[in-house]
Amino acid sequence: MKATCWIDKRDVRVEDVPEPTILNSRDAIVRITSTAICGSDLHLYNGFVPSMKSGDVLGHEFMGEVVEVGAAVKNLKTGDRVVVPFPIACGACAMCGKGLFSLCENTNPNAWMAEKLWGYSPAGIFGYSHLVGGFPGGQAQYARVPFADVGPVKIPQGIQDETVLFLSDIFPTGYMGADLCEIKKGDVIAVWGCGPVGQFAIKSAHLLGAERVIAIDRFPYRLRMARELGGAETLNYEETDVYEALRELTGGRGPDACIDAVGMEAHVPGPLYAYHRAKQALMLQTDRAYALRQAIMACRNGGIVSVIGVYGGFVDKFPMGSLMNRSLTIKTGQCHVQRYMKPLLERIQKGEIDPSFVVTHRMRLDEAPVAYEKFLNKEDECMKIVLKP
Amino acid sequence: MAVIQARQRHDHRATRMLSFDPRRIASGLGWLSIGLGLAATLAPDRMARMIGFRRSRMAARVLRLVGLRKLGAGLGILSRARPARWLWARVAGDVMDLGLLGTAMRSRRVRRERIAAATAAVVGVTVLDALSGAKLSQSSGAAASAVTLRRAITINRRSDEVYRFWRDFTNLPRFMQRVETVQRLSERRSHWRVRGPGGMTLEWDAEITDDVPNERITWRALPASAVDHAGIVRFRQAPGGRGTEVSVEMQYTPPGGGVGAGVAKMFGAAPEQELAEDLRHLKQLLETGEVVISEGSERGVAQSPPTGRGGQR
Numbered sequence: 001m002k003a004t005c006w007i008d009k010r011d012v013r014v015e016d017v018p019e020p021t022i023l024n025s026r027d028a029i030v031r032i033t034s035t036a037i038c039g040s041d042l043h044l045y046n047g048f049v050p051s052m053k054s055g056d057v058l059g060h061e062f063m064g065e066v067v068e069v070g071a072a073v074k075n076l077k078t079g080d081r082v083v084v085p086f087p088i089a090c091g092a093c094a095m096c097g098k099g100l101f102s103l104c105e106n107t108n109p110n111a112w113m114a115e116k117l118w119g120y121s122p123a124g125i126f127g128y129s130h131l132v133g134g135f136p137g138g139q140a141q142y143a144r145v146p147f148a149d150v151g152p153v154k155i156p157q158g159i160q161d162e163t164v165l166f167l168s169d170i171f172p173t174g175y176m177g178a179d180l181c182e183i184k185k186g187d188v189i190a191v192w193g194c195g196p197v198g199q200f201a202i203k204s205a206h207l208l209g210a211e212r213v214i215a216i217d218r219f220p221y222r223l224r225m226a227r228e229l230g231g232a233e234t235l236n237y238e239e240t241d242v243y244e245a246l247r248e249l250t251g252g253r254g255p256d257a258c259i260d261a262v263g264m265e266a267h268v269p270g271p272l273y274a275y276h277r278a279k280q281a282l283m284l285q286t287d288r289a290y291a292l293r294q295a296i297m298a299c300r301n302g303g304i305v306s307v308i309g310v311y312g313g314f315v316d317k318f319p320m321g322s323l324m325n326r327s328l329t330i331k332t333g334q335c336h337v338q339r340y341m342k343p344l345l346e347r348i349q350k351g352e353i354d355p356s357f358v359v360t361h362r363m364r365l366d367e368a369p370v371a372y373e374k375f376l377n378k379e380d381e382c383m384k385i386v387l388k389p
Numbered sequence: 390m391a392v393i394q395a396r397q398r399h400d401h402r403a404t405r406m407l408s409f410d411p412r413r414i415a416s417g418l419g420w421l422s423i424g425l426g427l428a429a430t431l432a433p434d435r436m437a438r439m440i441g442f443r444r445s446r447m448a449a450r451v452l453r454l455v456g457l458r459k460l461g462a463g464l465g466i467l468s469r470a471r472p473a474r475w476l477w478a479r480v481a482g483d484v485m486d487l488g489l490l491g492t493a494m495r496s497r498r499v500r501r502e503r504i505a506a507a508t509a510a511v512v513g514v515t516v517l518d519a520l521s522g523a524k525l526s527q528s529s530g531a532a533a534s535a536v537t538l539r540r541a542i543t544i545n546r547r548s549d550e551v552y553r554f555w556r557d558f559t560n561l562p563r564f565m566q567r568v569e570t571v572q573r574l575s576e577r578r579s580h581w582r583v584r585g586p587g588g589m590t591l592e593w594d595a596e597i598t599d600d601v602p603n604e605r606i607t608w609r610a611l612p613a614s615a616v617d618h619a620g621i622v623r624f625r626q627a628p629g630g631r632g633t634e635v636s637v638e639m640q641y642t643p644p645g646g647g648v649g650a651g652v653a654k655m656f657g658a659a660p661e662q663e664l665a666e667d668l669r670h671l672k673q674l675l676e677t678g679e680v681v682i683s684e685g686s687e688r689g690v691a692q693s694p695p696t697g698r699g700g701q702r
Contacts, residue, residue: 109686134685
């Protein structure tokens with residue numbers, strides 16, 4: 001079958017690889033009908049995630065048709081249409097019991113690697129390095145889905161792929177970003193990053209009752225989408241001092257909650273960017289946390305900083321003093337997608353939101369290498385690319 | 390083996406039964422070193438007078454340096470990373486001190502009787518330092534030949550379920566990556582085949598020596614086996630209805646020679662990690678019914694054949 005393989009930093013190729021087979025009784029094989037490139041795939045593409053091996057199949061946002069199920073899978077059958085959540089969860093451990101599916105205690109066979117870097121291991125993730133399991137991803141024609149009786153959500157016929165595809169990651173991730181903010185009536189929420197996850201965070205903040213959402217980015221087309229489709233006020237950090245502007249916009253107090261939808265490859269205007277790149281190159285820090293620092297500094301006293309952008313390792317100059325002295329709360333995590341899929345599917349079916357608004361490009365699977373470059377460089381206003389196998 | 394039996398009796402005093410516990414003495418020496426070091430660094434003049442010097446700027450200066458050295462050695466011993474090495478550093482320091490005191494003895498500006506007393510004290514401490522250092526060096530040498538592994542995991546199942554699964558030793562190969570087969574010989578005896586280094590297979594008969602249902606199982610290889618192996622697994626109800634805490638302690642003592650070296654090597658650089666993975670497999674089996682694998686897993690255990698019903702592509 002054809003699959004998008006990570007070869008090296010800035011080198012992905014569509015290659016012929018063996019088709020997946022059922023390895024455990026709770027597996028299913030899914031023939032993929034739509035898959036997408038995630039902003040977090042760019043962290044892999046840029047070589048910022050350790051433990052990638054040449055030939056690893058990429059992709060953690062995918063949906064398709066069940067073509068084979070293991071003996072223990074009773075709720076799915078051949079022909080079912082499913083969206084697959086990106087974290088793999090067993091549904092039986094203590095963490096799954098608490099609804100913390102991305103922290104499933106059983107699904108990372110390489111847990112020891114994650115423990116070395118992070119202390120304890122989170123759940124396995126499709127196509128996202130060996131640190132989180134070495135599971136082949138879904139930018140391919142087929143994928144093996146472990147614990148198929150727990151994660152995948154059945155989709156009724158008659159709904160377009162693009163309308164439900166993002167239940168796999170970015171819609172629930174953006175939604176969780178807003179959910180973590182414990183939004184109350186009248187709250188002002190600031191969102192760093194107007195990529196697809198940021199767009200969903202903006203929409204979700206409104207869905208959850210925020211009075212105003214202020215979105216921060218530097219690409220005019222992304223800010224335009226946040227304004228026109230997300231109903232946000234926008235700040236271009238290359239043109240304005242974000243901290244000052246937010247203070248101004250919130251009557252001198254700061255936003256009630258701040259969402260970091262940027263992560264470890266944040267960009268900063270000016271010479272500071274070169275300074276941080278140099279530190280990354282010298283291994284003095286692995287993550288450029290510029291957006292996170294700003295989100296902490298800008299948040300109102302006693303507010304919440306919600307971090308859904310992906311971080312991998314260590315951050316330098318973390319403003320702990322601001323966090324501590326101003327009673328801020330940081331809430332974060334890989335999205336517990338399984339917790340949100342069904343309620344969000346309902347919201348889609350009720351017409352409260354159509355997630356396909358983020359799609360700007362549709363390409364064939366074998367165009368994946370071009371698609372990665374296009375997405376990375378934000379060519380012709382690229383927001384979200386859907387690949388068709 | 391002694392370690393395991395001692396723990397089995399839940400007797401923490403067992404370690405104190407040793408008449409001379411070098412670790413306890415080492416930590417005493419560490420604190421002594423810090424105390425003297427602080428005194429000498431902060432109040433070198435007074436210290437110099439106590440030892441027997443009459444107003445000597447030189448003595449105070451030397452004492453301050455000696456104090457810093459003592460502080461360093463004390464912190465080193467208490468850090469516990471390599472107490473033996475720091476104890477030997479103290480011995481070297483003691484010898485230096487004796488040299489300094491000897492030089493002082495010949496000076497006219499000192500009180501001889503005090504210097505003599507200080508010298509006697511240092512000689513005593515030197516003996517203690519050397520003895521503890523020797524003991525500690527020795528015991529760390531002995532530990533290198535036996536491999537002791539300890540690890541715990543919490544399993545979201547009742548303790549009787551976990552106990553029952555483990556008590557049937559023929560289940561061990563389902564979650565222990567090196568154990569190929571375990572055959573039941575009798576109620577308490579079993580025959581183990583274990584994968585060793587370089588494709589070598591080690592075999593031994595094991596016997597359950599203690600068995601408290603739902604609480605603990607202790608086993609050991611029968612005497613005269615190729616490998617002196619023993620283990621204990623304890624099951625304890627986790628707080629708040631979180632299932633069962635399973636803690637395992639295993640020991641392998643190679644008999645020496647080629648096989649022995651192989652056994653030590655068999656566990657590679659991170660033997661505890663291997664035990665940790667085995668316990669994770671046990672948790673996966675009991676909680677989800679299967680050992681989780683990915684195409685990219687580094688290792689795995691023997692899998693039952695795939696059970697898919699072979700759909701069409």
